[in-house]
Amino acid sequence: MRNGFLHDLPKVHRSAAVRVAEQVAMSRVGLDEDDLMARAGLAAWRLLLDRWPEAQRIGVVCGPGNNGGDGYVLAELARSSGRHVFVLRLGDEVKAGAARRAAEAYLLAGGEAATFVVDDGLPQVDVWVDALFGIGLHRALEGAAADLVAALDHDNAAPILALDIPSGVDADSGHHDGVAVRADVTLAFIAGKPGLYTGRGRVAAGEVVIDTLGLADHVFDDLEPAACIARIAALPRWFPPRARDAHKGRFGHVLCIGGDRGYGGALALCAEAALRTGAGLVSAATRAEHVPALLARRPECMTRAVDDASELQPLLDAASVIAIGPGLGDGEWGAAMLDAALATDLPRVLDADALNAIARRDARTLGDAVITPHPGEAARLLGETVAEVERDRVQAARRLAGRYACTVVLKGAGSVIAAPGEIPAIVDAGNPGMATGGMGDVLTGTIAALLAQGRPQGLSCFEAAVCGALLHAAAGDAAARDGGERGLLPSDLFPQLRRLANPVARA
Ligand SMILES: NC(=O)C1=CN([C@@H]2O[C@H](COP(=O)(O)OP(=O)(O)OC[C@H]3O[C@@H](n4cnc5c(N)ncnc54)[C@H](O)[C@@H]3O)[C@@H](O)[C@H]2O)[C@@H](O)CC1
Numbered sequence: 238m239r240n241g242f243l244h245d246l247p248k249v250h251r252s253a254a255v256r257v258a259e260q261v262a263m264s265r266v267g268l269d270e271d272d273l274m275a276r277a278g279l280a281a282w283r284l285l286l287d288r289w290p291e292a293q294r295i296g297v298v299c300g301p302g303n304n305g306g307d308g309y310v311l312a313e314l315a316r317s318s319g320r321h322v323f324v325l326r327l328g329d330e331v332k333a334g335a336a337r338r339a340a341e342a343y344l345l346a347g348g349e350a351a352t353f354v355v356d357d358g359l360p361q362v363d364v365w366v367d368a369l370f371g372i373g374l375h376r377a378l379e380g381a382a383a384d385l386v387a388a389l390d391h392d393n394a395a396p397i398l399a400l401d402i403p404s405g406v407d408a409d410s411g412h413h414d415g416v417a418v419r420a421d422v423t424l425a426f427i428a429g430k431p432g433l434y435t436g437r438g439r440v441a442a443g444e445v446v447i448d449t450l451g452l453a454d455h456v457f458d459d460l461e462p463a464a465c466i467a468r469i470a471a472l473p474r475w476f477p478p479r480a481r482d483a484h485k486g487r488f489g490h491v492l493c494i495g496g497d498r499g500y501g502g503a504l505a506l507c508a509e510a511a512l513r514t515g516a517g518l519v520s521a522a523t524r525a526e527h528v529p530a531l532l533a534r535r536p537e538c539m540t541r542a543v544d545d546a547s548e549l550q551p552l553l554d555a556a557s558v559i560a561i562g563p564g565l566g567d568g569e570w571g572a573a574m575l576d577a578a579l580a581t582d583l584p585r586v587l588d589a590d591a592l593n594a595i596a597r598r599d600a601r602t603l604g605d606a607v608i609t610p611h612p613g614e615a616a617r618l619l620g621e622t623v624a625e626v627e628r629d630r631v632q633a634a635r636r637l638a639g640r641y642a643c644t645v646v647l648k649g650a651g652s653v654i655a656a657p658g659e660i661p662a663i664v665d666a667g668n669p670g671m672a673t674g675g676m677g678d679v680l681t682g683t684i685a686a687l688l689a690q691g692r693p694q695g696l697s698c699f700e701a702a703v704c705g706a707l708l709h710a711a712a713g714d715a716a717a718r719d720g721g722e723r724g725l726l727p728s729d730l731f732p733q734l735r736r737l738a739n740p741v742a743r744a
């Protein structure tokens with residue numbers, strides 16, 4: 238696998254890889270399980286002190302495994318620092334080894350622990366520490382564990398610090414079946430896990446902090462990362478200033494195709510996003526009745542009426558990248574436009590109705606393409622249910638990339654980008670204000686513009702998709718900071734796209 242200029246993005250690893258890395262560290266450096274647990278508990282205690290320095294009453298829920306062991310280490314550090322500590326455990330016996338030694342050390346030193354009884358409710362504390370289950374979770378929570386998680390959700394106003402992963406969340410996929418701790422902060426040990434960054438796990442984790450427990454990067458040398466994480470910090474490197482002698486021919490020509498009768502707005506959003514992301518030229522091919530409105534809104538976009546595919550051909554000849562799908566509709570007009578677009582060998586971004594048409598046709602050769610499905614479209618493209626897609630978003634994106642031999646942006650909380658032969662990327666940005674009609678049209682235009690421009694030497698579909706999905710999510714976050722998530726409009730992203738794509742000029 239390769240990741241081109243994305244190679245320096247931070248990586249996340251599946252549980253199995255983290256366990257191998259632990260073994261490598263223990264055998265090479267002479268650490269044992271107790272050392273690692275002591276480091277984990279100390280790192281968690283330090284983070285708690287940093288985030289909630291005033292907290293006097295500390296609740297710790299401890300499970301039967303090593304995640305619980307980390308909790309007992311923290312409990313003892315808190316107790317010996319003079320805090321009131323309430324340990325709640327499940328009925329299960331603590332597993333032999335480091336976890337049991339940590340529990341015994343806490344109890345021997347005078348710490349107290351009670352078994353959770355649902356009718357007793359939870360004690361009032363200033364902060365809870367979730368040390369029920371970590372990467373050893375192997376099935377959905379039930380019984381006392383589920384009751385305890387429900388109590389933390391419903392009968393508790395204190396913030397929650399989750400150790401390694403919010404209990405109930407599958408570390409590899411981010412899946413949970415509705416019973417999982419909803420943390421304010423999650424401290425991941427040794428490495429980030431993909432389930433902290435996408436889907437339900439992203440929501441459950443809150444802010445993610447990683448502590449490597451002092452393990453050097455090389456313990457992961459022989460391990461394939463599960464994904465890399467694209468964050469706003471990467472944007473300045475990806476958008477160097479333009480050469481002073483640049484001309485518009487250097488920045489490509491995006492042709493946006495769509496806007497069947499009644500859907501002109503979608504195409505207008507796509508085209509304006511391409512302009513604001515810096516494409517040299519943008520054309521729009523749409524139904525005749527939308528032309529005046531599009532021209533009035535954005536005269537910089539060369540908008541043409543196209544009633545049949547033959548009228549599209551000269552526009553295709555002039556374009557360097559196609560964006561097709563926004564408002565394309567599911568009628569004959571849209572199908573003819575899609576056929577004409579797919580007959581070229583231009584790089585293309587396909588979204589919305591273009592994806593639904595492809596799912597119906599079961600076409601498998603999309604060429605040099607980025608597809609940007611939401612989970613519903615992804616499910617149709619894969620012939621699966623939305624639940625199957627959402628159960629493991631990284632794997633679903635990989636299945637799509639394999640099936641259609643192209644780059645995939647699986648939208649949603651923590652958008653996932655996958656392509657054959659590439660390490661998938663997860664976007665660590667975006668907010669629920671972006672769950673609005675038209676946001677996807679902006680993403681399509683954004684990625685198309687990046688594909689058209691290069692850096693200037695040219696981006697692959699995968700690189701443009703990662704950059705574009707991050708830029709779009711970061712623009713959504715900036716717009717939300719400006720006025721809130723509710724009522725955020727796709728067009729609110731335009732000034733932010735421009736600002737974020739010019740990070741040097743901004744500084
Ligand atoms: N192995 C190591 O060297 C280190 C492990 N660390 C911690 O240890 C954790 C992993 O520890 P473990 O492998 O012991 O696993 P966990 O502590 O995550 O959980 C395993 C225990 O829970 C039980 N269990 C799993 N799913 C359950 C469910 N749904 N309902 C009820 N019981 C369930 C298992 O049978 C087992 O007893 C990490 O997440 C991390 O917090 C850290 O201390 C750092 C070092």
Ligand SMILES: [K+]
Pocket residue numbers: 304367368369370371399400401402403404
């Ligand atoms: K946990």
